[in-house]
Amino acid sequence: MQKASILAKLFSAIGSNDLPAAHSIALEMARAEANNGHHAVAKLLQGSLQPNGNGGRIWHTQSGETMQVGGIINALIAVTNLEPIERVVLTTHARRELDDVVREWKARKALERKGIRRRNKLLFYGPPGCGKSLTARALGRELALPVYTLRFDAIVGAFLGQTAQRLRQLFEFASFTACVLLIDEIDALGKRRGNPMDVGELDRIVISLMQELEHSEPKGLLVAASNLAGSLDEALWRRFDLVVEFPKPGRTQLTSFALSHARDRGVAPSPTLRRAIAASSTFADAVRAIENEQRTVVISAS
Ligand SMILES: Nc1ncnc2c1ncn2[C@@H]1O[C@H](COP(=O)(O)OP(=O)(O)OP(=O)(O)O)[C@@H](O)[C@H]1O
Ligand SMILES: [Mg+2]
Structure with a gap:
């Protein structure tokens, strides 16, 4: 109870x-x-x-209105494990910029009164396992907002025109709902570019996405993530208020992160674990190595 x-x-x-x-x-x-x-x-x-707990068609906004947002709600997943942002290893630049985003959110009423926009459309890019999703979730915690996530693939429809409609629904949802909305794998656009049959549709999607980004004002934060930033349209980058890189960590940084993470989880740095950490190249690799070690220790003790 x-x-x-x-x-x-x-x-x-x-x-x-x-x-x-x-x-x-x-x-x-x-x-x-x-x-x-x-x-x-x-x-x-x-x-x-889950947002689709309401049947997926009607969303109750903070001010009590209801809105039709269509099936896009069914593609959203509410994320629950929100880490504190201090636990995320960030570059100095990223930490400073994200601290500012948090400050802007906290001062949103004052900014609004002066007619000043707060930055609310962010693009995170970098290799897999370096903290893009983790940071989006941590921002949810910092801002005390729910976090919803969806893969960009869920928006790209098989039929012409469907994608533009879903994009509209998605941005409409973001403009009514104070949340952190993480659009993962926005590079799904880039991947589609390899297929010559898709070029016309792809151009239309990029154009719709740029229009939505340009005209929308997310009520909370919209975070798009990509690990193939090179394949994203430059004009698209310019539509974001802030672009943050999540690079691969250096060796020293990764080792010290891994050892302190292991300590926090009560895992002793055995020679096997040290070797696995040395072979890791991302934070996610190191965390996986620690979890493996933890499993081995528990199993061999049981
Ligand atoms: N910068 C970081 N600081 C602390 N832990 C991290 C960091 N990056 C990754 N991790 C660990 O790795 C896990 C996976 O990271 P995350 O999901 O954020 O990667 P990602 O950059 O979103 O990758 P992908 O491109 O595959 O979606 C996290 O849950 C966390 O345990
Ligand atoms: Mg991710």
Whole structure:
């Protein structure tokens, strides 16, 4: 059973029509159930929070209006494990820029009053496993906003015109819903470029995407991620307020990250683990090596 104080917070968020706050509290409740070992209950609660829990057609906005957003809602996944941003290893430049994005969000009312735009369309690029998705999730936590994610593939329809419509629905959703919306693998556009049959459709998609980016004002943050930045249209890059690189870590940085991550998880740096860390080239590789070691230790002790 949840504590009365948490339920009171939830009720108060609902009472004041603050959907993002209600959403974060509900996620917190689901997490608490999972931490208490009530995995079935946690799954049920999390599942009920999925945007398609409402049938996928009508979305209740923070101000109490309802809007038709069509089937795109079905492609969105609510993300629950939001890490604190301090745990993410970022370049100095990225940390500074993202701190500013957070500050702009916190001062949004003051900026609005002066008619100043806050930066709300971000592009993260870099090789796999270097923190793009992790950072988008961490921003959700910093901004106390729910995080939704979808793969760009889910937008690209088989039929002409369908993609533009889905893009419109997606940006409409983002303009009504205070959330961090992560559009993963936006380079799906680039991959399609290899297919000569697709060129006409591809051009139309890029044009629609650029138009939506140009005209939309996400209520929270829109984060697009790509690990094939080279294949993205330059004109597309210019439509983002901020482009952040997530490079591969240097050897020293990766080793110190891995050893401190292992320590946090109570994993001793055995020679096998040290070798696996030395063979890693991304943060994700190192985390996987630590998890493997942890599994081995537990299994051999059982
Ligand atoms: N910069 C980082 N700091 C700390 N941990 C990291 C970082 N980058 C990656 N990790 C670890 O690796 C995991 C995978 O990273 P993440 O999903 O953010 O990669 P990505 O850049 O989005 O990759 P992809 O392009 O494949 O989507 C994270 O959940 C985290 O455990
Ligand atoms: Mg990712």
